[in-house]
Amino acid sequence: MIKTIIFDIGGVLIGYDWTKYLMKEFDYDEVLVEKIKANVFGNHKWDEVDRGVLTNEELEQLFTKDAPEIKEEILHFWHTAGNALWQYDFAKDWINELKNRGYQVLFLSNWSSHLRELAVKQLDFLPLLDGGVFSYEVKLIKPDHAIYQTIVDKYNLNPSECVFLDDSERNVIGAREFGMNAVWVENKNHDIAVNGLEELLSTS
Secondary structure, three states, X not given: OOOEEEEOOEOOOEEEOHHHHHHHHOOOOHHHHHHHHHHHHHHHHHHHHHHOOOOHHHHHHHHHOOOHHHHXXXXXXXXXXXXXXXXXXXXXXXXXXHHHOOOEEEEEEOOOHHHHHHOOOOOOOHHHOOOXXXXXXXXXXXXXXXXXXXXXXXXXXXXXXXXXXXXXXXHHHHHHHHOOEEEEOHHHOXXXXXXXXXXXXXXX
């Protein structure tokens, strides 16, 4: 029987579009935008943002060391990245509806302390949830099985009684390998998320 629903945040409760935001910020200079993205997100650098081990200064050095000529542009993005995020209009209603049906509702998200500070408004649904785990708090990122173990231990959960929703297929696979039920929110599609979740709830 499903008792707990665990949400990823980015792509499930909050939308984001790094490319669209960067294009707008830098006058639709596609070459520059691709170079910024390569230096911020390439070679799994953003994983280190979410892991929360490096300081902001160390992350800034990581992003800019191979592209000192666009250091100013990279740092502009880093310090304004919260503006690329928006809360989905269904987020709070969805959380409340599931809680009213008696489910425990938690979050498990690869998320940095830096972005949490930049996205206070977008994350204002957090008090509605029954708790959760941010990757930066535990220095682990999905799909490492250890982070699923962390939330299980923190809230005394039975993995088989949980449903995890994430827009990343590899994170969903990791959750299933760990023993949780899981829904892949493919292409950040809310209808897929709702239908997949309700199918699991109806058969549990």
